[in-house]
Amino acid sequence: MFKRLSAEFFGTFWLVLGGCGSAVISAAFPGLGIGFLGVALAFGLTVVTMAYACAGISGAHFNPAVTVGLFAGGRFSGKDVIPYIVAQVIGGIAAAAVLYVIASGKAGFDATASGFASNGYGEHSPGGFSLQACMVSEFVLTAMFVIVIHGSTDRRAPVGFGPLAIGLTLTIIHLISIPVTNTSVNPARSTGVALFQGTWAVHQLWMFWLVPLIGGAVGGLIYRSLLAEDAKA
Numbered sequence: 129m130f131k132r133l134s135a136e137f138f139g140t141f142w143l144v145l146g147g148c149g150s151a152v153i154s155a156a157f158p159g160l161g162i163g164f165l166g167v168a169l170a171f172g173l174t175v176v177t178m179a180y181a182c183a184g185i186s187g188a189h190f191n192p193a194v195t196v197g198l199f200a201g202g203r204f205s206g207k208d209v210i211p212y213i214v215a216q217v218i219g220g221i222a223a224a225a226v227l228y229v230i231a232s233g234k235a236g237f238d239a240t241a242s243g244f245a246s247n248g249y250g251e252h253s254p255g256g257f258s259l260q261a262c263m264v265s266e267f268v269l270t271a272m273f274v275i276v277i278h279g280s281t282d283r284r285a286p287v288g289f290g291p292l293a294i295g296l297t298l299t300i301i302h303l304i305s306i307p308v309t310n311t312s313v314n315p316a317r318s319t320g321v322a323l324f325q326g327t328w329a330v331h332q333l334w335m336f337w338l339v340p341l342i343g344g345a346v347g348g349l350i351y352r353s354l355l356a357e358d359a360k361a
Contacts, residue, residue: 173295
């Protein structure tokens with residue numbers, strides 16, 4: 129279990145550092161910024177790389193919503209759900225701390241004012257989307273993410289391509305929803321940076337726990353009841 133939790137810690141650490149780091153440091157760099165597409169690819173690539181590295185150790189969840197979704201889908205033991213989530217959240221916070229130290233090396237950096245890649249709705253949505261729109265986005269995209277994870281790791285799926293399918297799905301999710309919520313679908317990712325933003329991001333954090341967890345559970349149940357090999361025809 130220690131090795132499994134360590135893999136979840138490092139996998140989540142890499143996801144938050146790579147994804148949020150690209151948003152904070154590289155997205156709007158003058159003349160050379162990577163923009164939405166670059167940030168979306170960064171999140172997808174972190175999952176691809178660490179899934180290949182850690183799937184054989186921990187299953188490579190790196191996300192409380194995925195852990196809950198795999199449990200709901202009958203793929204994961206209930207007794208391990210809380211330890212996995214704790215390791216993921218600690219990994220996200222540690223990555224945010226490293227990113228904060230790096231970003232603070234530039235004169236004038238202010239995590240509170242910049243938003244620090246935090247997720248938000250309403251006036252803190254990048255595109256000004258309402259709470260309802262943001263909740264629908266997070267719910268549907270998390271559910272679809274978990275369905276893809278179940279399907280791409282099913283024993284009927286092509287062997288060895290699961291991490292690639294999962295990473296590409298996360299890239300697509302970000303391309304859809306960066307303007308909506310700055311894309312969470314992952315409470316650990318939201319928590320780490322919100323703590324360093326320190327104001328509105330913390331106040332809105334409840335939504336980026338509640339909705340992705342529900343979406344992940346629904347995605348797992350959909351796969352289990354409709355798409356799994358033993359599901360009724």
